[in-house]
Amino acid sequence: MRRLQVVLGHLKGQQNSGWAPQAAPCLSTYPQASAADVVVVHGRRTAIGKAGRGGFKDTTPDELLSAVMTAVLRDMKLRPEQLGDICVGNVLQPGAGAVMARIAQFLSDIPETVPLSTVNRQCSSGLQAVASIAGGIRNGSYDIGMACGITSENVAERFGISREKQDAFALASQQKAARAQSKGCFQAEIVPVTTTVHDDKGTERSITVTQDEGIRPSTTMEGLAKLKPAFKKDGSTTAGLTVNDVDIFEINEAFASQAVYCVEKLGLPPEKVNPLGGAVALGHPLGCTGARQVITLLNELKRRGKKAYGVVSMCIGTGMGAAAVFEYPGN
The missing domain is CATH 3.40.47.10 (Thiolase/Chalcone synthase)
Structure with missing residues (x-):
């Protein structure tokens, strides 16, 4: 019963967590570029296929991820060992996607000495991977990292939509x-x-x-x-x-x-x-x-x-x- 009461309190906006997001200066307000700035230098992706019947229906997720990893390294003329870390956003893969992502790394000829992690923050997992790599660069852990995201698988009544x-x-x-x-x-x-x-x-x-x-x-x-309609007629x-x-x-x-x-x-x-x-x-x-x-x-x-x-x-x-x-x- 307490579980239901706690969840209901959050849904109604009555739960006091003791913390709320606060406005903070955006980096755009800083007048000059800094040597500590984190820069996105390149990005590639595969096409997005149709589930169950598209061009990737018989292709494994690690093969798709490896194709992108390989292309990015080739485009940027980077040696695999120059990577300081890899972070892969994922949601539905078993084992938190760690095995799939690590195999993709090996298929891309990136050595096992390059660390890799996976992250799951539902729909923002890919963006969270970008933020995680940026954080590692910003704190000096490494100079170059690779952020990825992969999935192989997809309010109206209240607001009058x-x-x-x-x-x-x-x-x-x-x-x-x-x-x-x-x-x-x-x-x-x-x-x-x-x-x-x-x-x-x-x-x-x-x-x-x-x-x-x-x-x-x-x-x-x-x-x-x-x-x-994906949902009931009234909402x-x-x-x-x-x-x-x-x-x-x-x-x-x-x-x-x-x-x-x-x-x-x-x-x-x-x-x-x-x-x-x-x-x-x-x-x-x-x-x-x-x-x-x-x-x-x-x-x-x-x-x-x-x-x-x-x-x-x-x-x-x-x-x-x-x-x-x-x-x-x-x-």
């Missing part, structure tokens, strides 16, 4: 992602992966997966309206900068209802939100999403070329959220 509004947001996400894909905006971040698939008759063939499989360019409002489950200072907001679209509420509540200009589409179109592999958002954000800021700020954010299971601000120095 209608089904129609959710469908409109989902349609916009699909349209933005389709335009970005047709323009080749994801090519710089996706590592082509050659793998094998087996059809229903057991025949094996080799394919190379080069693009996200969840994007549906032909999506329409009429088609979305025909989809069965759904669910730093010193101003909005004007931020060029891009990468908000995870765990659900259309949650994303719509965030955009409206914060007063974000729609054109700044997920300009290349979001998880509704691309997919939401839990352990990967945070890292994927960082890569997509930084690549888009690089394409635009000017000095700018970007925000990555996501909701997290059990009533939490996470966000990070990134500064792009300009070309």
Whole structure:
């Protein structure tokens, strides 16, 4: 009974934890760059496939992760032994993903002397991996680290988010992602992966997966309206900068209802939100999403070329959220 009372107190906002988040100066307020600054120098990912029937349905998670690790080392001309640490965000892998991640490390010819850890903070696991590596660099434990995220597997009534509004947001996400894909905006971040698939008759063939499989360019409002709601008819489950200072907001679209509420509540200009589409179109592999958002954000800021700020954010299971601000120095 006490367990129920405690949980209910948190849900009602009556539980006094003795601590609350406090506003703090954002690093953007510091006037000059510092030798202690942590810099993201590169990022790659695989395409996001369809579960159970896509190009990666017969590919193991360690093979996918290894393809990305290898590509990053090759692109940056880094020797594997130069890495000081590896952190992999994951959610659904058995054994906290440690065995899978370590095998991926070995498949990438990264020696066992390079330490590796895994982290699970639900939907923000990939972003948490980035934060963990940044913390290690900042405190002087090492100079170079690799942050990864992997998953191989995806509020409305209270706040008045209608089904129609959710469908409109989902349609916009699909349209933005389709335009970005047709323009080749994801090519710089996706590592082509050659793998094998087996059809229903057991025949094996080799394919190379080069693009996200969840994007549906032909999506329409009429088609979305025909989809069965994920929840009951009457509802759904669910730093010193101003909005004007931020060029891009990468908000995870765990659900259309949650994303719509965030955009409206914060007063974000729609054109700044997920300009290349979001998880509704691309997919939401839990352990990967945070890292994927960082890569997509930084690549888009690089394409635009000017000095700018970007925000990555996501909701997290059990009533939490996470966000990070990134500064792009300009070309």
